Amino acid sequence: MDRLTAMETFVSVIEAGSFSGGARRLNVGQPAVSKSIAQLEERLGVRLVMRSTRGLTPTEAGQQYYERAKRAIEEIDEAELAARGSAAGLSGRLRICAAVTFARLHIVPKMKSFLTQHPELNVDVVLDDRNVDLLEEGIDVAFRMGALDDSSMTARKIGQSARFVVGTPAYFSAAGIPRTPAELASHQAIVYEQRGGGTAWSFRRGSSETAVAVGGRMRVTAAEGVRAAVLADLGVAVASAWMFAPELASGEVQAVLTDWALPPIDLWAVFPTGRMASAKARAFTAFVEATLGADGAAAAA
Template sequence: MNRLSAMEAFVRVIETGSFSGAARQLHVGQPAISKSIAQLEERLGVRLLLRSTHGLSPTEAGQNFYEHAKRSIEEADEADLAARGAGATLSGRLRVCAAVTFARLHIVPHLGAFLAEHPALDVEMVLDDRNVDLIEAGIDVALRMGDLADSGLTARKIVQGRRLVLGTPAYFEAAGEPLTPPDLTSHQAVVYDQRGGGAVWTFQQGTAEMAVTVHGRLRISAAEGIREAVLVGLGLTISSEWMFAPELRAGTVKAVLEDWTLPPIDLWAVFPTGRQASAKARAFVTFVESRLLGSPDISPTQERQAGRVEARPR
């Protein structure tokens, strides 16, 4: 294998976790991959991989090499696309990270259209409510909601959505409907126990602002659990309307206190630090943006707030 091919073989070994997985993706025999990695280690004079009964893992030198090699391969792919022009086909693998519930409701159902549009492209969805390390996990683009804590990330705001106080009609019939934010203190709140959640909810009405500390016996660290708890009537919650979009349309969940507003929530496309977004990642973000802005779950006011400019988050 030539130098670039050897780098690609190493990247595939890291991302698949095995020589055989890399061989399948590159359509070569496993001995060719093993030989390529051995020659690479010999040329560099360092060990890149640790082999154990648990599988393969990169050494510190191997992790550094992986990050630079992946970037070089992406730049080579970009050069190919630029040379071929507008008719170029996206190919290879795109690794996307997103929150579990948001992806289940708003991304995965539409992936068939994206895959049909790019038949030579494979997509790997890493679903996690936590903010994973993009470089360590080999992520090309992540979809994240809320404020971005890391100001060094390169991000593009896709759309902004509303937060609402939500519960089932049956819950409100039994517990009463809150008429003002302080009424929430007498309700059972299902608290989202992740960054961006918590028990202190801040409302605005005109120039007035009011912070309310809610109480509840149930705290949950994943949005899927919040949804289920609300749907079975265990309490009310604060959530983006995206998270309960099907139920809001069907009337099985209702919003209250709508004359008060909560801080909106932003959806960002986030790219690994120091790396230019690849053509594959840009195509995916454009696809997601077009789907969300054409969705009945995005109101006209939200659509006008959509961000289309590359930005460093605050």
């Protein structure tokens, strides 16, 4: 049995979630894929996948084999890319992960130029406001905001955005424009219940610092919900310039208390621990960093 082919077949089956899906990815028949996995399990002497009516999932041994096989395939691709020279295009599959709103506004609309530049490359975009397990999800690079929980992660800061208190002109017309942070206590706050959110909003102006406890009738667990609530005139929110970039530019949303500064938010490219970032991941990270710089979205506070 060709060990590399067996590895590629197994990785394709796990990522597709079925033998048939893996066969389609590899453009081979399903019987050939099933036979290859059976032979691999026989050679290793362990069961790698559990089959059910809902598809298949890797066993513990299968998950470990998947992670190492994927890493080995990527390193072989890296070696071939280096041998062909840096002018060679990227190919294969790249899995990225990003928060829903950030990706919708700043990554997905710009993907055409990256895909055009690399016609042999396919990209899986995993959208999740939570910090998913990169190894478990097979992610090559994730884009995360704020402080990183795990200092052992391989990460690179690629941008920073100012944050503001924002609301619509219609909301401020009805509720009044706050002139000091303390006045926010009487406003309806859209509370974001994820990292970087909460009901304690801290401000700085010169050497002065102040914090205010806000409250409101709406709490949401995704940035898309914050956007929808603000645009529906339901209240004010603390948000990065990234989150409301189009509306801040058009005036549909306005920032208030701009003479007070909120802590800025950092954007990190995070790579799976213990693995060298692939050429594909590095290229896409550079693309996102350049895109934000060109748009002026990564404005330092």
